[in-house]
Amino acid sequence: MVRCSLIVMLLSVNAFAVVAHAQGPIVGDVEGGELRAFPLAVPDTRLAATSQDKKGDAELLSRVMRGDLEMSGAFQLLDKKSFIDTDGLDSADVRFGDWRNVSAQGLVKTRLTLQGSDYLVEVFVYEVASGKQVLKKTLTLPSADVRSAGHAAADEVFRAFTGEPGVFRTRIAVVKKVQGEKHVFTMDIDGDNVRQVTRGGGLNLLPSWSPDGRAIVFTSYRYDNPDLFEIGSTGGESKPLSRRPGLNTGGRVSPDGGRIAVTLSQDGNSELYLLDRGGSVLKRLTNQWGIDTSPSWSPDGSQVAFVSSRSGHPDLFMLDVGSGATKRLTFKGTYNQTPAFSPRGTLIAFTARDEHNVFDIFTLNVSSGEIKRVTQGQGNNEEPSFSPNGRLLVFTTTRNKAKQLVISTVDGSKQTVLPSMGEHTSPSWGPFAR
Amino acid sequence: MGFSTGGGSGPMSEINVTPLVDVMLVLLIIFMVTAPLMQQGIKVDLPNADAPPMKTSTEERLILTLTKDGKAYLGKTEVPVERITELLSTNEKLKIDKELYFHADQELPYGLVVKVMAAAKAGGAESMAMVTDPASAEVPR
Numbered sequence: 001m002v003r004c005s006l007i008v009m010l011l012s013v014n015a016f017a018v019v020a021h022a023q024g025p026i027v028g029d030v031e032g033g034e035l036r037a038f039p040l041a042v043p044d045t046r047l048a049a050t051s052q053d054k055k056g057d058a059e060l061l062s063r064v065m066r067g068d069l070e071m072s073g074a075f076q077l078l079d080k081k082s083f084i085d086t087d088g089l090d091s092a093d094v095r096f097g098d099w100r101n102v103s104a105q106g107l108v109k110t111r112l113t114l115q116g117s118d119y120l121v122e123v124f125v126y127e128v129a130s131g132k133q134v135l136k137k138t139l140t141l142p143s144a145d146v147r148s149a150g151h152a153a154a155d156e157v158f159r160a161f162t163g164e165p166g167v168f169r170t171r172i173a174v175v176k177k178v179q180g181e182k183h184v185f186t187m188d189i190d191g192d193n194v195r196q197v198t199r200g201g202g203l204n205l206l207p208s209w210s211p212d213g214r215a216i217v218f219t220s221y222r223y224d225n226p227d228l229f230e231i232g233s234t235g236g237e238s239k240p241l242s243r244r245p246g247l248n249t250g251g252r253v254s255p256d257g258g259r260i261a262v263t264l265s266q267d268g269n270s271e272l273y274l275l276d277r278g279g280s281v282l283k284r285l286t287n288q289w290g291i292d293t294s295p296s297w298s299p300d301g302s303q304v305a306f307v308s309s310r311s312g313h314p315d316l317f318m319l320d321v322g323s324g325a326t327k328r329l330t331f332k333g334t335y336n337q338t339p340a341f342s343p344r345g346t347l348i349a350f351t352a353r354d355e356h357n358v359f360d361i362f363t364l365n366v367s368s369g370e371i372k373r374v375t376q377g378q379g380n381n382e383e384p385s386f387s388p389n390g391r392l393l394v395f396t397t398t399r400n401k402a403k404q405l406v407i408s409t410v411d412g413s414k415q416t417v418l419p420s421m422g423e424h425t426s427p428s429w430g431p432f433a434r
Numbered sequence: 435m436g437f438s439t440g441g442g443s444g445p446m447s448e449i450n451v452t453p454l455v456d457v458m459l460v461l462l463i464i465f466m467v468t469a470p471l472m473q474q475g476i477k478v479d480l481p482n483a484d485a486p487p488m489k490t491s492t493e494e495r496l497i498l499t500l501t502k503d504g505k506a507y508l509g510k511t512e513v514p515v516e517r518i519t520e521l522l523s524t525n526e527k528l529k530i531d532k533e534l535y536f537h538a539d540q541e542l543p544y545g546l547v548v549k550v551m552a553a554a555k556a557g558g559a560e561s562m563a564m565v566t567d568p569a570s571a572e573v574p575r
Contacts, residue, residue: 081521081524101509101527104526
């Protein structure tokens with residue numbers, strides 16, 4: 001009996017188990033990719049009474065906006081099928097209870113009015129929990145280009161919630177294969193609106209934007225040698241910048257727009273040089289037995305990150321342009337290449353080959369040296385380039401066999417493969433639209 | 435006597451099960467005694483406090499109301515009955531809360547009630563609270 005009562009006592013102690021109390025999510029503001037995405041309701045664009053026949057355009061506008069905001073990784077776009085959406089657009093007419101009932105924390109309403117050859121896009125942005133109007137703005141945009149109107153409206157919404165400029169009207173330069181040749185193209189960040197920039201000349205590679213977005217510097221084999229050229233970002237005549245013997249590749253215009261860092265092999269070995277915008281050599285930057293290539297400017301223009309084989313295999317290095325002092329950045333792995341400085345100057349995104357012989361995107365924290373992985377287990381991912389607000393990356397992937405472009409948050413939490421057809425290489429994200 | 439070694443004075447070849455039965459019986463009795471105790475648990479007197487009852491705002495819950503005249507309300511807004519399945523199966527709040535408060539008039543046809551319940555289940559409502567009321571369901575205010 002003694003044994004019996006002992007066991008009974010032990011069991012009764014268990015009955016005091018503490019009931020865990022789960023805490024509900026706190027309504028917060030939008031912050032980077034580290035926090036939970038902000039649940040956002042973007043119902044279909046309404047049409048003004050005078051423009052009822054523009055249903056297709058209204059649908060396209062809201063579809064472009066939703067795609068942009070979802071791709072940014074900052075928002076969780078709620079399913080529009082769950083919206084009752086029978087309320088009005090102005091503060092007084094919005095039934096916030098309906099939007100709380102789909103767990104929306106942000107609400108974006110839009111209305112389209114045709115006025116002559118323009119569209120008036122009214123954008124209403126609300127914070128649902130407090131019922132506060134965050135933004136009310138009317139954009140006037142040419143009615144022929146509904147997609148850009150959608151991107152412009154998405155930029156407004158992004159700025160209203162994050163306080164930072166959106167990148168939805170920027171363009172990405174990329175190399176695509178066309179009929180045995182390779183050409184530089186530009187496209188919207190959703191992969192739409194693809195335009196060919198270079199024509200003729202066989203292979204045209206490694207595009208890079210000038211900071212004002214007017215020109216693209218690229219390498220072309222049109223004279224049977226990898227020479228450096230410049231072309232207007234909408235096309236036109238190619239202007240030769242450097243046609244020295246050997247390589248003239250990977251030119252990158254400095255953030256002030258005045259200089260070009262480039263790889264030249266005129267001395268028999270690939271070295272970094274600094275050219276002026278006319279193509280004359282200002283300075284030789286490296287002088288090493290190894291190959292030095294792939295320069296990327298820091299946003300203040302004082303440093304250049306580059307790839308060098310001086311350590312025995314490709315590694316990232318940093319060069320102080322003024323003093324010429326060089327620092328090694330990567331010590332792990334055997335193949336680190338294609339560095340891209342973030343516009344905030346805090347991170348360098350690069351391609352590295354991991355232990356399974358797969359190329360993936362990583363970021364390196366410039367001050368702490370901490371390396372974080374962006375992609376894993378989804379084919380080869382290469383050649384990253386930062387969006388001008390530093391929140392997104394574009395890179396190539398082989399996850400669906402053909403080399404496609406991916407727009408990804410810097411931590412890799414949200415990755416969107418762009419639907420553009422064909423083989424894509426060397427994406428370069430353009431500056432903010434002016 | 436397959437295991438017998440032959441001699442009558444040889445070692446015993448059968449297991450003595452008496453102690454085994456003893457032990458099993460004791461264990462059986464212990465579990466018989468403790469099992470009802472475990473289910474009963476322990477009565478705890480909670481401290482009394484002069485606080486008002488916890489407010490459970492209707493805003494925080496997803497309430498579907500079906501009135502006598504066959505009109506449906508999600509929250510406070512009327513919705514077409516044919517949209518209920520779509521509205522609920524895509525509703526993010528239902529996916530998070532996993533519960534729907536269902537307030538239906540008692541005179542409603544059984545078929546409609548079942549249809550709505552099926553929609554809520556498809557929408558991920560793991561529990562559906564049937565709001566019972568002697569009076570018929572009213573339009574929420």
